[in-house]
Amino acid sequence: METAGVCSILSALILLMALALDATATTNFCSRALARKACPTPPTFDSIDIESYLGKWYGIGTTAIFRFRNEIGAVCAQANYSIAGGSTAGQGLNISLINSDLRVIGPSSSLGVSLISGVASQVCSSARKTCSLVAVDSQLQNAADQLTKVAGTIQSRHFFAKVAGTIQSRHFKEASVLNTTAHQILTTLSDIQSGLDFLARTITEIQTVNSHLSQANGSTASSVVRLRELVRKATAELSSLEVVVINLTIAPPQDLQLMVNSLLNDGDTTSVSQIFQASFWIDEGKVAVLSNLEFIRLSLDGLVNNVPFLFSLDQITNNPAPSHLSYVRGNAIQNISSAAKLEVIIDGFSGPYWILDLVGQAKDGYAASLVYGCTENERDNITENLFIISRTSKLSQDIINQLMQVAENNGINTDCDDPFLYTVQLGGDCGNPPVTA
Ligand SMILES: *[C@@H]1O[C@H](CO)[C@@H](O)[C@H](O)[C@H]1NC(C)=O
Ligand SMILES: *[C@@H]1O[C@H](CO)[C@@H](O)[C@H](O)[C@H]1NC(C)=O
């Protein structure tokens, strides 16, 4: 008994310490979500010796959007860079590349992975939109600010009266109710942000399990069980959020009625109309938040109802694609004025390949590299890719953390729509990718 008590106090302390560290070390999901409107322009590692960068690299991990768009069912991602025939003196280097991997899951499992990834990013994007509904410049925050302002006006506009021996505003009570309401709304908005932060973490875990399914890492059955657990967890988090949202409401209706009557008796139609306006904003904002949460709930329901069976179908139909090699060829053209910025061209499509950080010495061909690319599609919509590649098929967690810290310091998103996912490497030749470009 004694020991158990000490243990639980200790673990509670450790948990508290972890929470405190976490809170200071990172911002929350909503503040990151709102900061993300244009591609960041992180500094690149321009002192790179590009020739030392050539040769073979192993994929250590990629962010989810890239992974589930290009590498479903793939393990053993490798790249081989060499000097292209078309290199011209006085230009940045023209590099030939071969990206290869080994596909290890069947077609219906691949469909399952693709559906899970689609739902996860949809849910995450709805959570982001919900952040903007409860943010600093949102209609809901404006409503709370307006109520505080009206309270101030009411206090100063109306004649003072003697109440129980002290001089007070005739509408002191009304002003105070409005103040309390404004405060409750602001508290609720901040509670919603915390709730969204928890939800975002659970969605990230769903993406990680999906990455295990995609790479046949561990048993499919146990990953599917884990997926169901995580969806249940996310659904419970949604329910708590819905309970919090109920508090987005103006003072109890009967108080509001009394307040309005009393102000109208004094002819203060301005305050009354401002209160009604705030009340309208609050109702509208609340409906919008609830409808986002409902959309998230339906998406998650669909995920557990329709997707898991896909993972057993390949065995049932005896259609497991035997492991097969997959590869693409392309070029990477180095920017003449910024040595660590390359433009990768594959099948006529091009995208930025920026080397943000290198571990190890040029003379040893470097040990690991942090690669980033970002493109702006539309207003407020960017697509980012982040990769870590290494000269060896395994890279120490310390180095991975160090590189991810560089990414985080540069404001690169690895939240629930695009978390960083590790790549399974089996060692050896792992499917023997072709040697020549
Ligand atoms: C780069 O080299 C490839 C051949 O590998 C060639 O087709 C391409 O035109 C070259 N690109 C540039 C920009 O030099
Ligand atoms: C309402 O809040 C304002 C500012 O927060 C404060 O100055 C004022 O005294 C409050 N009024 C009442 C009646 O609580």
Ligand SMILES: *[C@@H]1O[C@H](CO)[C@@H](O)[C@H](O)[C@H]1NC(C)=O
């Ligand atoms: C709603 O607001 C009341 C009054 O401020 C508070 O006591 C209660 O805990 C809130 N409920 C939730 C779910 O946050």
Ligand SMILES: *[C@@H]1O[C@H](CO)[C@@H](O)[C@H](O)[C@H]1NC(C)=O
């Ligand atoms: C090369 O990099 C410089 C500096 O970042 C940039 O201004 C320029 O547009 C880049 N050139 C190309 C062709 O991308």
Ligand SMILES: *[C@@H]1O[C@H](CO)[C@@H](O)[C@H](O)[C@H]1NC(C)=O
């Ligand atoms: C972002 O843009 C891409 C391409 O234009 C589009 O497919 C995607 O749906 C957009 N996402 C959002 C959240 O607007």
Ligand SMILES: *[C@@H]1O[C@H](CO)[C@@H](O)[C@H](O)[C@H]1NC(C)=O
């Ligand atoms: C494979 O699964 C194990 C167990 O869940 C996990 O610890 C490991 O990180 C996974 N590997 C990759 C590359 O995702």
Ligand SMILES: *[C@@H]1O[C@H](CO)[C@@H](O)[C@H](O)[C@H]1NC(C)=O
């Ligand atoms: C990488 O490509 C070059 C050029 O095609 C080739 O000579 C080399 O053997 C390849 N390296 C590996 C490890 O496949």
